[in-house]
Amino acid sequence: MLIGVNGVGVALIASGAAKAWLLALLAAAIMLSFAVERLIPYHGPWNVGHDDTGRDAAHVVVNEIVVLVSLSVVPLLAALIPWTGPWPLAVQVLAAILIADVGVTLMHYASHKVGALWRFHAVHHSVKRFYGLNGLMKHPLHQSIESTAGFAPLLLAGISAEVAAAAALAAAVQLLLQHSNADYRIGPLKYVLALNEGHRFHHLKWAGIGDVNFGLFTLIWDHLLGTFSYDPRRRFTSDVLGMAAKPNYPTAYLAQLAEPFRASGACHAEAPQGDPVMQQQTT
Template identity: 70%
Template structure:
């Protein structure tokens, strides 16, 4: 009975809780000048909520069980979140040396400043993500993220640290050039992590028509289809605005996803260990292959599944 009652709450309340509740708390903490340790604690709580929601209302029960990837994913998340926190910490130094003009709207309400930062960062990150599927040297590093065989919240934090650094730099650099304040950057860092948890979540939540606007799990699963070309869709981090403009938006309400459709068809034996994944982009085997394009039969099968 308890499970029956909690599932509708998660289905329709989990996303508002994370987007408005957790992000709202991050905004309030950052605006008050609270210690960054509070933001770290908030992020850990968000990760805990992510795991809890996935277990109470899973999209695919199998994806809740580690497949020899649990420790690796923890390593990716720990390293990448540490890098994110470090990058926020050096923003004052960067701002003092590279700010072109202080055009930041300091007089705006703090929440509007964070929203502006999100929208600007979303463009830079989305375009870098798009380029990472088109430029071979970038794909070498981005391929780590696409090696996943199950789709759950921690997958969003599973990235090669060099690729994450590139994406975040593309998103934050324009903000620093116009005078991004440290407190806004701190709130932005939390919203990025929360978004990645939601975007890759195994929770079977619903957001209605907003799935055509917000870059959440219903749309992002299409991005992780294993066939070259078919998975080159829905690149947005926060919104799908740029995908609509780029012509890369894709959604089919009848599709059901399984582990067999995830990963990379061209690289089914991609390394799974953490250190091996860090090294793979520098090896000859980490090059971009074009043999992963689906056959006509695979396209038809994918459409039916």
Template identity: 70%
Template sequence: MYRTLIRYGYAPFMLLGVNGAGIALTAAGASKLWLLGLLLLAIGCSFAAERLLPYEDTWNTSLSGDGRRDVAHAFVNESLLLISVAAIPLLAATVTAADLWPHSWPFAVQVLAAVLVADLGITLVHYASHRIGVLWRFHAVHHSVKRFYGLNGLMKHPLHQTLEMIAGVAPLLVIGMPVGVASALALAVAVQLLLQHSNADYHTGPLTYVLALNEGHRFHHLKWAGIGDVNFGLFTLIWDHLLGTFSYDPTRRFSSDHLGMAAKPNYPTAYLDQLAEPFRPSGTHDSEPPRPEPGLTDRRARA
């Protein structure tokens, strides 16, 4: 019974329940501490779902201490996200060009609009990070993962995370996004990263082709050059359909052997080493995004 509940109810609970509660509380003017509580609830539910209904049992076990490293990444990057929300009043005063924000719209619709705009900016930076050498050096930290579970969503170099968030949020700040909408958006980003990298074997049916969740995002982490250049979206796969980068095959199974970077199998695993790696001198091969290997075919299934 609980397995069925997790398989079909976990994603709606996170997407609609946790985010919906965050939207309702923010609209009511509740303390931001409630949002922090919802985030902790989401993290707890993520770990519980992964253990009760894992996609891959071995991904629930730490590999060479990567659990401690991932906690460090999550703490630093989530703190940066919260700090950026707290700084929005100051930022808005300096970067807002015109108050064009649709304040008269229902609050939930305002948040949904912010999600779609942020999704476009983050997707485009993500897409560029697989094609521009200097961006790839920082983004490679995220692609060094060898197992797929909730905290991996925040396993990013803080400079790359900051660039993605600037691309997603700056257009919203220019037109006067309110702090409340930004707070609900920050919670939605954290919840989405937990879902997108979750080891829980949940299913969303036809929505798999629209929402950027774990079933589709696993294809993005395939380690072979050229194969993982798909499914760049954070919240949705709409932009991937338009970019021609959508890929999904429901029959495909994944293991740790399929994840990581084939061209850099010995990528540093310690937290501080990963922060330093993009700045270390290297040859052209290491500074450029991965290219398809000769003879390797991309067997992506397009919808």
């Protein structure tokens, strides 16, 4: 997924193919993600809908439209700040990913610390299972804020529309992998790449326990922030996901869009006492 899907995306862009091919490629990646989740599931019950599939599909469609609209302004900005990198397209895309990772990670971190941001980010943390569509299950305003934080420096530098499109595809693929129910392993790379093996810890529902592993593409900034966490003893089920402080968070799409405008309060509740896995994380 990281090399193949993104590699095909870069090749399509380099060949001058229409952007619609990138949407077709993303659709293929989603179907591939679902297939692998059923071949090697981490937790079988997560492959069964929790009355959330239609809602999550709505989130994906709306948020991808937001991304497409955002990409449409890139050529206008590039005309104001013309810049063409001296490196091959693939190298420019990789650089864009690493730069965007900084902004998105820091905004994600802030979204757990600043109440006004958390109210919108809470939509994403209301999930009770891990599967591919969770990644884009976000309030569109928060999706826009995070994307702006990640891509604004690139836009100010005059990033090309081609590099922006490839980076947007990479972000969508990353979110698929990061929230996948597939039980794949990446060995020591789990300490560097922000994939599902580490990101599950971010969705633990208790105060302090789930405020870890904020990275989108990498965990580099989590190591620097002191927010990296991993414990091989932890097994995840729906019982440990969500928001303990808000167990009855709305589940319908329109209700979730409205909730941030009236919600307040803490993002998590304290973890139960006596569970050594909850009370101590191996870092």
